Amino acid sequence: MPLALFDLDNTLADRERAFRLFAAQLLEQHGLPPEHLPWLIQADGDGFVPRPQFLEAARQHLGLAVMLDELIRWYDATYPTCYVREPDSIKALRTLKQAGWLLAVVTNGRTSIQSEKVRRTGLDAVVDVVCISEDVGVRKPDPAIFYEAARRCGAPLTGWMVGDSASADVGGGAGVGLRTAWLHRQRTWDPAAEPPDLVVDRVADVAAHLLDSSA
Template structure:
């Protein structure tokens, strides 16, 4: 009997791509567009909370702070299509994902975020072309660390969770969620969350994770 392919789940923001770097680039462009100066850039970065502040809340604050005429809904909708244009991916990451697929692994992106923005990021960075499935929380109605989002990712990628991996930067979302789904885990970066579980491996760059997965 042919074995069901194994799965590698990757977080997107600050794992495969530098989300914070892309946000700063967007903030500089947007601040210039609206005449906010460098202080506006720093305000946006400071209030972004690494992307974890709800966008409606962020732009509600920005609207008050800078006296913007557009509504919060208009600002958020524009941001959802503007911000992805500033995302990029290193070629070594695309090569690493392609190597995993060539070795028989199925690859799923498992990301908490909005459908429009996350899908555009995957398209603009060309990550969409080297994965099997993208599981976006807004699209499927489940967020990490809920085990169900990983089950949906496995089904969408045509794989099984057994003997698979979860790779991400957030201990309470990616690592805890991966462990709950029975996956081995790799943390990217050194984000610390109190009482969150420890990953099986930790690296400063996702490229270092690829050989570990291939060896497993």
């Protein structure tokens, strides 16, 4: 059976939308106006800024009367609830699954947070395996996490890696011999980097390509 590995945030799930909702709730929780939203989005760094660092910066910038530990606990409880079911992703994955593909989510992050995102988006009912970096002990692009996902699927590590990160998803996937699909999110690929096999706008585009190529 062919194997397809998928990133989670901003690939199968709309992290941008979820973070905007979280940031709006944070401001409302502390009685602050929505004018602070652009600063929070920039400070978040698309999720790549470590959470304690981001939350401490937000605490200081916004003048929040709360200790960092308490703010982190509130973040952990609130942020995953901002993720919602992703009908387009689920439809694309179900189409692949019906065609005989093995499907895995391979994501960096904490197990408790990422597992809740997968549950709330409804992806847990579609994919065969969820492979989270905290659980595995290594993060993408480390080859070990891709091999572990394939092992859990009971399949050799051949097939595709799909994601929005040039380094973690495309670079990591290519590094273990997978073909790669990059969700561009209105970005341009760095011409100095080894290009992905496929550049797409949506997961549905990937599914259509995989079905056509395996027909």
